[in-house]
Amino acid sequence: MGDRSQKIIYAVFVLAVILLGWGIDNAYYLQMLIFIGINTLLALSLNMLMGYAGQISLGHAAFYGIGAYVTAILTATYQVPPLLSLPAAVCMAMFVAWIVGIPTLRLSGYYLGMGTLGFGMIVHIVFREWSSVTGGASGFVGIPPLTAGPLTFDSERHYFFLVWTVVLLAIIMCRRIIDSRVGRALRAIHDGEKAAAAVGVDTKKLKLQVFVLSAGMAALAGFLYAHLIYFISPGTFGFVTSIRIVTMVVIGGMASIWGSLFGASLLTLLPEWLHAFSEFEMVVYGLILMTVMIFLPRGLTRGLLDIYERYRKNNDR
Amino acid sequence: MILSAKWRTVLTAAAVAVFMVFSQVCLAEASGDNYKIGGIFSVTGPASFLGDPEKKSMNLAIEEINEAGGVDGRKLEAVIYDTEGDPSKTVTSVGKLINKDRVTAIIGPSRTPTTLAAIPRVQRAELPFISCAAGNKIVEPIKPWVFKTAQSDIQAVASIYKHIKQKGIKKVGIITVANAFGESGKEQLQEQASDFGIAVVRSESFGADDTDMTAQLTKIRQEDPGAIICWGTNPGPAVVAKNIKQLDIKTPLYMSHGVASPKFIELAGKAAEDILLPTGKILVADLLGEDDPQKQVLSNYIEAYESRYNETVSGFGGYAYDAVYLLASAMKGTGGDKEKIRENLENISNHPGISGVFNFSKTDHNGLDPSAFVMVRIKNGDWKLVE
Amino acid sequence: MQEILQYLFSGITNGAIYAVIAVGFSMLYSSTELINFAHGEFVMLGALSMVTLAAGFGWPLVPAFVLTVAAVGMAGLLFERLAIRPVRQPDHIVLIIITVGASIFLRGLGMLIWGKDAYSMQPFSDHPPIDVAGAKLLAQSIWILVIVMALTAGLHLFYRRTLTGKAMSACAVSKKAAWIVGIPTKWMVLLAFALATAMGAVAGAIIAPVTMSSYDMGTVLGLKGFCAAMLGGLGSLWGAILGGFLLGILEALGVGFVSSGLKDATAFVLLLLVLYVRPQGIIGSAEVKRF
Numbered sequence: 001m002g003d004r005s006q007k008i009i010y011a012v013f014v015l016a017v018i019l020l021g022w023g024i025d026n027a028y029y030l031q032m033l034i035f036i037g038i039n040t041l042l043a044l045s046l047n048m049l050m051g052y053a054g055q056i057s058l059g060h061a062a063f064y065g066i067g068a069y070v071t072a073i074l075t076a077t078y079q080v081p082p083l084l085s086l087p088a089a090v091c092m093a094m095f096v097a098w099i100v101g102i103p104t105l106r107l108s109g110y111y112l113g114m115g116t117l118g119f120g121m122i123v124h125i126v127f128r129e130w131s132s133v134t135g136g137a138s139g140f141v142g143i144p145p146l147t148a149g150p151l152t153f154d155s156e157r158h159y160f161f162l163v164w165t166v167v168l169l170a171i172i173m174c175r176r177i178i179d180s181r182v183g184r185a186l187r188a189i190h191d192g193e194k195a196a197a198a199v200g201v202d203t204k205k206l207k208l209q210v211f212v213l214s215a216g217m218a219a220l221a222g223f224l225y226a227h228l229i230y231f232i233s234p235g236t237f238g239f240v241t242s243i244r245i246v247t248m249v250v251i252g253g254m255a256s257i258w259g260s261l262f263g264a265s266l267l268t269l270l271p272e273w274l275h276a277f278s279e280f281e282m283v284v285y286g287l288i289l290m291t292v293m294i295f296l297p298r299g300l301t302r303g304l305l306d307i308y309e310r311y312r313k314n315n316d317r
Numbered sequence: 318m319i320l321s322a323k324w325r326t327v328l329t330a331a332a333v334a335v336f337m338v339f340s341q342v343c344l345a346e347a348s349g350d351n352y353k354i355g356g357i358f359s360v361t362g363p364a365s366f367l368g369d370p371e372k373k374s375m376n377l378a379i380e381e382i383n384e385a386g387g388v389d390g391r392k393l394e395a396v397i398y399d400t401e402g403d404p405s406k407t408v409t410s411v412g413k414l415i416n417k418d419r420v421t422a423i424i425g426p427s428r429t430p431t432t433l434a435a436i437p438r439v440q441r442a443e444l445p446f447i448s449c450a451a452g453n454k455i456v457e458p459i460k461p462w463v464f465k466t467a468q469s470d471i472q473a474v475a476s477i478y479k480h481i482k483q484k485g486i487k488k489v490g491i492i493t494v495a496n497a498f499g500e501s502g503k504e505q506l507q508e509q510a511s512d513f514g515i516a517v518v519r520s521e522s523f524g525a526d527d528t529d530m531t532a533q534l535t536k537i538r539q540e541d542p543g544a545i546i547c548w549g550t551n552p553g554p555a556v557v558a559k560n561i562k563q564l565d566i567k568t569p570l571y572m573s574h575g576v577a578s579p580k581f582i583e584l585a586g587k588a589a590e591d592i593l594l595p596t597g598k599i600l601v602a603d604l605l606g607e608d609d610p611q612k613q614v615l616s617n618y619i620e621a622y623e624s625r626y627n628e629t630v631s632g633f634g635g636y637a638y639d640a641v642y643l644l645a646s647a648m649k650g651t652g653g654d655k656e657k658i659r660e661n662l663e664n665i666s667n668h669p670g671i672s673g674v675f676n677f678s679k680t681d682h683n684g685l686d687p688s689a690f691v692m693v694r695i696k697n698g699d700w701k702l703v704e
Numbered sequence: 705m706q707e708i709l710q711y712l713f714s715g716i717t718n719g720a721i722y723a724v725i726a727v728g729f730s731m732l733y734s735s736t737e738l739i740n741f742a743h744g745e746f747v748m749l750g751a752l753s754m755v756t757l758a759a760g761f762g763w764p765l766v767p768a769f770v771l772t773v774a775a776v777g778m779a780g781l782l783f784e785r786l787a788i789r790p791v792r793q794p795d796h797i798v799l800i801i802i803t804v805g806a807s808i809f810l811r812g813l814g815m816l817i818w819g820k821d822a823y824s825m826q827p828f829s830d831h832p833p834i835d836v837a838g839a840k841l842l843a844q845s846i847w848i849l850v851i852v853m854a855l856t857a858g859l860h861l862f863y864r865r866t867l868t869g870k871a872m873s874a875c876a877v878s879k880k881a882a883w884i885v886g887i888p889t890k891w892m893v894l895l896a897f898a899l900a901t902a903m904g905a906v907a908g909a910i911i912a913p914v915t916m917s918s919y920d921m922g923t924v925l926g927l928k929g930f931c932a933a934m935l936g937g938l939g940s941l942w943g944a945i946l947g948g949f950l951l952g953i954l955e956a957l958g959v960g961f962v963s964s965g966l967k968d969a970t971a972f973v974l975l976l977l978v979l980y981v982r983p984q985g986i987i988g989s990a991e992v993k994r995f
Contacts, residue, residue, distance in 0.1 A: 026417060027415070028409075028416040104980075107983050110934075111983045114931070114934045115976060121968060122969050122972050128965075129965040138501055139430045139433055141433050231437065233430040233434070235403065243741075246797075247801055250797055250801045275398070280812070282361070282815065283816065286806060286807070286812055289802070289805030289808065289809075290809065293791070293805065294791050297795065298793065361815070366821070495965060524968065526920075526925075528911060529914060531840075532956040533964045535711065551916070555824065563842055564833075564840050565840060580822070584822055
């Protein structure tokens with residue numbers, strides 16, 4: 001994609017956010033859009049790791065949870081202002097990712113999947129069992145709303161703008177990384193780790209860096225989630241969530257930034273639509289997942305983009 | 318940034334379309350003449366044994382009230398969403414009820430974590446909210462808009478300990494499920510023990526999906542307690558009951574009100590014999606004396622539920638049934654004014670319900686005392702009252 | 705001593721179940737390089753069908769068991785034919801999501817058929833627990849152990865002695881080479897699916913009497929089985945058996961000597977350690993990672 005069309009896309013994105021933010025009066029729709037934003041951050045963070053660097057993670061909800069719990073504990077228990085707890089939450093997740101990443105990223109394929117899955121389960125159990133600090137299985141109550149100087153993000157509209165600004169910044173950052181030398185090296189790792197190492201890419205270091213970055217972004221999403229709901233419980237950060245994030249990335253399209261946005265939107269909205277099926281909800285949801293993957297294995301975005309690209313080529317001729 | 322004319326048109330069109338779709342949706346919600354009551358229950362998911370009967374009971378209560386003429390001549394209308402036991406889904410559902418359906422009050426959710434997640438939003442929206450969950454954190458400290466109908470663990474633990482004390486048992490071992498229900502029970506069990514001169518000598522936990530608890534029970538047995546108390550909801554405690562029989566542990570076994578349903582006896586089979594547990598009076602309605610204040614309400618509810626849904630009544634649906642009736646009586650003469658409903662709720666006294674006789678006040682938003690519970694013993698696959 | 709023995713018995717019973725589930729994972733992996741995240745749901749189907757046939761319809765155990773295993777095996781066959789074979793681009797990650805979708809679908813289906821309640825059934829034989837130095841061993845545990853051992857021996861013979869078994873092993877080594885020498889690889893994959901899901905059904909059917917079965921029981925069991933398969937060495941029959949028992953025993957000992965709240969954590973910490981030190985699992989080695 002050229003530089004110009006990218007700018008246009010960003011412009012459309014900003015315009016859409018502003019229009020939606022001012023246009024929607026119903027707090028429920030804003031809430032759905034906020035959730036989409038948070039899920040987009042999650043999908044984006046995992047897409048950097050999975051789509052670009054080719055490293056699967058089945059425990060990404062752990063970092064999401066670390067972000068949420070660190071800010072909850074700091075702001076509610078120790079009255080730290082959220083502005084300070086944000087870097088603490090993100091750094092904590094990155095630190096944990098760094099420690100865990102060194103041994104785990106030596107694995108590959110299903111072994112890496114199992115390693116990250118195990119890590120996610122352990123973090124989940126820590127949230128549940130360390131009840132003096134985390135509130136245990138009943139959850140953590142009393143997280144304050146987000147304040148930054150004179151601004152208080154306690155209405156849906158404010159939060160909507162906050163979340164989507166963060167999403168936009170994250171997208172721009174990811175785009176920059178992907179288009180840089182690092183991005184090319186990452187894709188080289190994806191295509192073949194040994195070949196990448198042979199041409200001088202420090203694969204170990206690079207994989208670890210992406211893992212840490214990805215954990216930081218997930219923690220940021222956790223931070224936003226905690227201050228949106230004012231309540232967190234371990235169930236939100238378990239295996240099911242990890243799998244849902246993976247699903248968002250794959251359905252949206254691996255190695256596609258806009259795919260993350262699309263996948264996150266779809267998987268956030270789909271359960272809402274499927275409520276109409278009541279009893280059959282799970283069956284239909286499972287069927288949709290399977291069908292999409294069977295017929296559009298590269299994800300919905302890629303599938304649709306391929307069609308569009310073909311159409312444009314025909315037109316240009 | 319240069320935009321070609323074509324792009325500009327496309328953009329404007331898209332923006333206008335988006336704007337119109339949403340303003341249309343917003344306008345479409347004109348409210349009718351009915352009172353809309355929101356319900357959020359975990360109809361599916363691990364707590365469906367609570368949410369499913371609650372949903373049915375809420376619908377039942379609303380049908381009954383409407384047949385009797387509604388509230389001040391206006392009909393009630395239920396809008397029910399499924400939380401699947403998930404806090405984020407609960408928050409979206411609450412948002413939908415408040416902003417999209419514009420309900421007068423909300424009933425539910427079924428579980429403590431989901432209730433805790435919902436509270437900040439209903440408090441901000443200033444909406445009467447009656448939870449069906451057991452956890453004591455819900456009404457402690459008191460929040461102006463938050464009420465609850467399910468009996469608290471406090472009263473359940475008190476009933477069990479009272480019984481244990483009478484028997485002269487000094488040492489108990491506890492085994493609790495590793496979720497919000499078990500944890501809340503564990504807290505209460507440990508907190509209240511000293512009040513009754515009882516020592517908790519061993520506290521173990523099990524996962525909600527565990528298939529075998531013999532290891533935990535073996536560990537408890539080492540301490541030689543006078544009684545074992547298991548705190549959980551089906552099916553875990555049924556496995557505990559079976560394992561205790563298999564290990565040939567003779568100490569009396571107490572369960573929580575979380576298993577107070579015929580399903581438990583069915584699951585545990587012969588292992589259920591002689592288990593003691595506190596329960597709301599619904600399980601033993603036919604054993605109650607005619608002078609019991611709840612007798613009438615209970616038999617009406619059981620009969621209506623069983624004929625309407627063609628299944629055995631569960632011990633949990635009553636939470637939602639009570640909530641609807643409490644709400645309806647508080648709504649009388651208010652014209653839907655939320656502050657007035659809240660005040661009326663706070664002033665309800667001597668309201669016989671399924672879970673007990675409710676006496677709300679400014680300092681008590683649960684309104685039940687330990688008399689809401691009776692101790693029962695399982696004998697020959699049925700419940701027997703214990704004096 | 706009595707306690708340790710009791711922990712061991714508890715661990716062996718659970719471990720046997722994990723082992724059967726792990727064998728299902730391993731078997732499928734070795735012939736298709738696929739991890740079936742819906743495997744736990746086939747266990748659930750097995751347990752619930754067994755309960756329905758034996759306790760609900762009052763069938764004798766043997767036909768109920770056979771029909772359960774056959775029916776779930778058929779379901780596995782259908783699953784391969786309808787959801788796995790038509791995949792246009794069989795990447796690992798795509799297949800993972802498909803099996804995740806299948807697990808949600810099957811759970812939903814289980815909920816539609818059996819409702820949300822749990823079910824229980826009588827043990828296979830009504831024998832009182834056996835007393836071994838003060839520790840109790842359940843009759844059902846012995847049933848489970850016997851069935852697991854018979855299955856393992858049967859599978860071992862199948863892979864070593866029968867032509868079909870050897871053909872399957874050949875597929876596991878190289879699909880292309882197997883195809884070249886005239887092995888109908890597609891059929892072998894189909895067979896692997898049917899056998900693996902049948903193993904899941906066996907696991908479900910034998911644990912139905914020890915625990916409570918409900919539509920959502922599969923997820924945790926599946927995870928534990930996957931964990932066990934990894935522990936022993938993915939793709940190895942004996943590895944899966946060893947991993948299963950190891951996981952079960954360590955969990956029980958974890959409860960006994962560490963903390964019951966951290967039971968699952970002990971299992972996963974161990975898994976991570978094994979992965980870090982010997983990523984190929986305890987038995988599996990880089991070269992001999994097949995049956």
